[in-house]
Amino acid sequence: MVTRIPLIAGNWKLNQDHLQAIALVQKLAWTLQDGKHDHAAVEVAVFPPFTDLRSVQTLISAERFELRFGAQDVSEHESGAHTGEVSAAMLAKLECSYAIVGHSERRQDHAETDAIVGRKAAAALRAGIVPVICVGETAEDLEQHGASAVPVQQLRDVLAELPDAGEIVVAYEPVWAIGSGQAATAEQAQQVCQALRAAIAEGRGAEAAEATRILYGGSVKSGNIAGFMREPDVDGALVGGASLDAAEFAAIARFRSHVGT
Numbered sequence: 001m002v003t004r005i006p007l008i009a010g011n012w013k014l015n016q017d018h019l020q021a022i023a024l025v026q027k028l029a030w031t032l033q034d035g036k037h038d039h040a041a042v043e044v045a046v047f048p049p050f051t052d053l054r055s056v057q058t059l060i061s062a063e064r065f066e067l068r069f070g071a072q073d074v075s076e077h078e079s080g081a082h083t084g085e086v087s088a089a090m091l092a093k094l095e096c097s098y099a100i101v102g103h104s105e106r107r108q109d110h111a112e113t114d115a116i117v118g119r120k121a122a123a124a125l126r127a128g129i130v131p132v133i134c135v136g137e138t139a140e141d142l143e144q145h146g147a148s149a150v151p152v153q154q155l156r157d158v159l160a161e162l163p164d165a166g167e168i169v170v171a172y173e174p175v176w177a178i179g180s181g182q183a184a185t186a187e188q189a190q191q192v193c194q195a196l197r198a199a200i201a202e203g204r205g206a207e208a209a210e211a212t213r214i215l216y217g218g219s220v221k222s223g224n225i226a227g228f229m230r231e232p233d234v235d236g237a238l239v240g241g242a243s244l245d246a247a248e249f250a251a252i253a254r255f256r257s258h259v260g261t
């Protein structure tokens with residue numbers, strides 16, 4: 001049986017300039033160190049804006065912090081006449097481990113389709129970056145189709161664009177739970193994450209499905225993380241607002257001290 005190392009990921013969205021990013025990463029790393037955080041047991045990663053990545057890389061490398069980091073998006077293109085785009089190779093050069101693709105805010109703001117998201121994920125994989133593939137249903141989808149149908153179809157469509165091999169992370173983020181303060185219940189998250197794992201098994205085989213980490217995202221806080229992490233198919237969290245507070249985000253990463261409470 002494969003052990004999936006939990007991943008607690010902080011998506012800063014459009015927050016923190018590069019000076020604020022340095023302060024936040026320092027505070028987070030020191031808080032985790034004070035709490036003797038075992039990074040081998042629970043991985044912690046931050047996703048700053050593009051403009052912060054160089055500063056975050058330099059700090060993490062100079063201080064030998066065990067934090068990982070990634071980008072909030074990546075281009076499907078590799079180079080050339082694509083103004084405003086940032087390629088996976090550029091992110092790899094900055095030592096990004098991950099790139100988020102298909103966040104619902106990008107799907108909404110930039111009309112990103114599953115095919116585009118799939119091509120972005122494929123570009124990340126080609127550069128040795130693990131794509132964090134976001135899927136999730138809106139409140140209307142939930143009412144009309146139930147919780148699983150839309151995220152499962154989104155994931156199938158994204159996986160269709162990917163090579164069979166290469167590590168991926170999937171993040172289930174119900175759109176209605178993002179930034180609303182109204183998280184899904186642990187049972188709802190488990191039900192959808194289980195269905196997503198079955199979709200990965202269909203597309204990439206049972207072994208890959210067993211090894212793939214599936215995160216829950218949407219109003220995660222230190223007060224509700226333990227419930228999610230008790231579920232067998234939830235392997236971590238993609239945290240938005242609460243990741244901007246170092247103490248709160250570190251408390252989320254310490255979910256093991258709340259499990260059973």
Ligand SMILES: O=C[C@H](O)COP(=O)(O)O
Binds near residue numbers: 011173179241
């Ligand atoms: O990527 C993170 C999600 O959109 C969740 O955001 P939130 O924790 O602020 O609800």
